[in-house]
Amino acid sequence: xxxxxxxxxxxxxxxxxxxxxxxxxxxxxxxxxxxxxxxxxxxxxxxxxxxxxxxxxxxxxxxxxxxxxxxxxxxxxxxxxxxxxxxxxxxxxxxxxxxxxxxxxxxxxxxxxxxxxxxxxxxxxxxxxxxxxxxxxxxxxxxxxxxxxxxxxxxxxxxxxxxxxxxxxxxxxxxxxxxxxxxxxxxxxxxxxxxxxxxxxxxxxxxxxxxxxxxxxxxxxxxxxxxxxxxxxxxxxxxxxxxxxxxxxxxxxxxxxxxxxxxxxxxxxxxxxxxxxxxxxxxxxxxxxxxxxxxxxxxxxxxxxxxxxxxxxxxxxxxxxxxxxxxxxxxxxxxxxxxxxxxxxxxxxxxxxxxxxxxxxxxxxxxxxxxxxxxxxxxxxxxxxxxxxxxxxxxxxxxxxxxxxxxxxxxxxxxxxxxxxxxxxxxxxxxxxxxxxxxxxxxxxxxxxxxx
Numbered sequence: 412x413x414x415x416x417x418x419x420x421x422x423x424x425x426x427x428x429x430x431x432x433x434x435x436x437x438x439x440x441x442x443x444x445x446x447x448x449x450x451x452x453x454x455x456x457x458x459x460x461x462x463x464x465x466x467x468x469x470x471x472x473x474x475x476x477x478x479x480x481x482x483x484x485x486x487x488x489x490x491x492x493x494x495x496x497x498x499x500x501x502x503x504x505x506x507x508x509x510x511x512x513x514x515x516x517x518x519x520x521x522x523x524x525x526x527x528x529x530x531x532x533x534x535x536x537x538x539x540x541x542x543x544x545x546x547x548x549x550x551x552x553x554x555x556x557x558x559x560x561x562x563x564x565x566x567x568x569x570x571x572x573x574x575x576x577x578x579x580x581x582x583x584x585x586x587x588x589x590x591x592x593x594x595x596x597x598x599x600x601x602x603x604x605x606x607x608x609x610x611x612x613x614x615x616x617x618x619x620x621x622x623x624x625x626x627x628x629x630x631x632x633x634x635x636x637x638x639x640x641x642x643x644x645x646x647x648x649x650x651x652x653x654x655x656x657x658x659x660x661x662x663x664x665x666x667x668x669x670x671x672x673x674x675x676x677x678x679x680x681x682x683x684x685x686x687x688x689x690x691x692x693x694x695x696x697x698x699x700x701x702x703x704x705x706x707x708x709x710x711x712x713x714x715x716x717x718x719x720x721x722x723x724x725x726x727x728x729x730x731x732x733x734x735x736x737x738x739x740x741x742x743x744x745x746x747x748x749x750x751x752x753x754x755x756x757x758x759x760x761x762x763x764x765x766x767x768x769x770x771x772x773x774x775x776x777x778x779x780x781x782x783x784x785x786x787x788x789x790x791x792x793x794x795x796x797x798x799x800x801x802x803x804x805x806x807x808x809x810x811x812x813x814x815x816x817x818x819x820x821x822x823x824x825x826x827x828x829x830x831x832x833x834x835x836x837x838x839x840x841x842x843x844x845x846x847x848x849x850x851x852x853x854x855x856x857x858x859x860x861x862x863x
Contacts, residue, residue: 547571549588550819551858554599555848559830562602565592567620569858584626584639588858592618618681622646622859637776637854638699644687644860652679652712656751657719672719677754679712685762687860691770699772701781703863705764709787713795715753722747758794762787766805766863770855779807779855792835800831807855822855824848 549569556562569588594616595601623646626639653676660671685707692700727741768781787799803826811821826846833839850857857863 545573547853549586549853549858551588551590551850551852553848553850553852553862555824555846556599557844557846559842559844560598561594561596562599563592563594564602565590567591567859571853571858582628584628585623586626586858587621587623590620590622590859592620594618616650616652616681618648618650620646620648620859620861622861624858624860637773638689638691638770638856640691640693642689642691642856644689644858644863645685646860647682647684648861649680649682652681653677654679654712654714654751654755656715656754658754672752674750675754679755679757681710681712683707683709683861685860687863689856689863694769694772697772698769701766701768701770701779703764703766703768703781703783705762705785705860705863707762707861709760709762711758711760711794712755713758714755715751716795717752718749719752720747720749756793756795759790760787760794761790764863766803776855777809781805789835794835796832796834798831798833801828803828809855819851819853822850822852824850 552566554564567588567590571586573584625643627641628639655676657672658675660673687705690702722745725744725746728744730740730742764785766781766783770779771777782804785801789797805826807824810823828844830842
């Protein structure tokens with residue numbers, strides 16, 4: 412009987428051991444739960460989760476996600492899990508009957524934000540938005556008249572790339588301008604088509620000119636002025652000129668008679684190429700020195716200097732009144748005309764010019780004055796003049812400011828000159844002229860290499 416009691420006690424202990432909760436055996440000892448406040452309803456008993464028959468349940472390691480249930484297995488609400496010390500971010504306990512929220516990624520697993528681009532290295536291009544550089548459209552215009560009788564009207568369109576303040580002292584601004592010009596040798600009246608004289612001998616000349624400028628910018632120095640320290644110009648021009656003249660006519664059978672002449676026309680195509688440079692020094696507080704140089708090659712056409720005059724009967728003119736008969740008396744009248752005799756001559760010339768002067772240094776420059784000379788030397792025997800020398804003193808003055816937000820101003824240029832021409836026949840002609848020009852352009856230094 413004593414042995415039977417011992418067997419019953421052993422069976423009871425074994426049944427108590429088998430009745431211990433499975434989560435406690437799988438996860439180890441949990442943290443003590445918080446005491447329940449007085450008056451709170453008792454917690455609902457937690458029922459063990461039912462698993463599919465034959466589904467083996469593997470032990471869950473600490474901080475690991477619970478395994479997915481087998482297909483078709485019913486899962487009962489589980490008891491709140493107790494966080495394990497040192498297991499990382501705390502996970503909120505799941506409420507009975509609610510889906511478990513996904514765990515937020517740890518800070519170390521968050522995507523890395525892209526690094527902001529670094530500033531451009533030395534010598535790299537500077538973005539226009541960072542420097543304020545922009546495109547400026549140019550519409551230069553000008554009308555020039557000379558006391559020597561020549562006249563010139565010019566209008567153009569162009570674009571200046573990169574105008575504005577920059578922080579790179581090695582930067583270059585580039586502009587390109589295309590211009591159309593009309594010139595006449597006998598004054599503004601012929602240029603605008605209101606001349607009362609016969610313009611057959613002096614036909615206006617039309618020219619198309621394309622030029623480009625390259626300006627080295629340096630606005631960082633203490634002596635910087637309203638203009639870049641170095642400007643280079645290159646360009647060329649091509650034109651069309653119609654010459655009317657009297658040339659040899661049909662031959663006569665009788666060789667003893669004088670020769671005949673007939674009106675002829677010739678359409679010539681003059682052209683030129685050249686370059687120029689402007690240097691603006693640092694100077695003082697108000698004025699900066701300027702040095703300008705030009706070189707140009709011209710293929711020119713020049714009208715003949717010979718003329719021919721002839722007269723033809725044109726009727727009778729009342730000369731007076733006969734004292735006896737009191738009837739009018741008549742005298743024969745003739746109409747006379749004068750034309751250029753001979754075809755125009757083509758010549759090649761090389762022109763070199765140099766000027767030195769001063770320019771106002773403030774941001775809104777108001778004047779520029781210079782003194783220099785221009786020399787044109789003939790390169791063939793067909794040129795009417797071997798050497799043409801001009802001593803000049805151009806003065807530019809600002810007349811009007813452009814509206815705010817534009818890049819233009821009104822300028823007037825006065826240029827007295829002393830001209831010396833040595834003709835191909837050996838004679839020398841000395842004359843003085845004064846030129847006045849009304850200009851609408853962006854700056855006192857023109858964007859045309861022939862018009863500094």
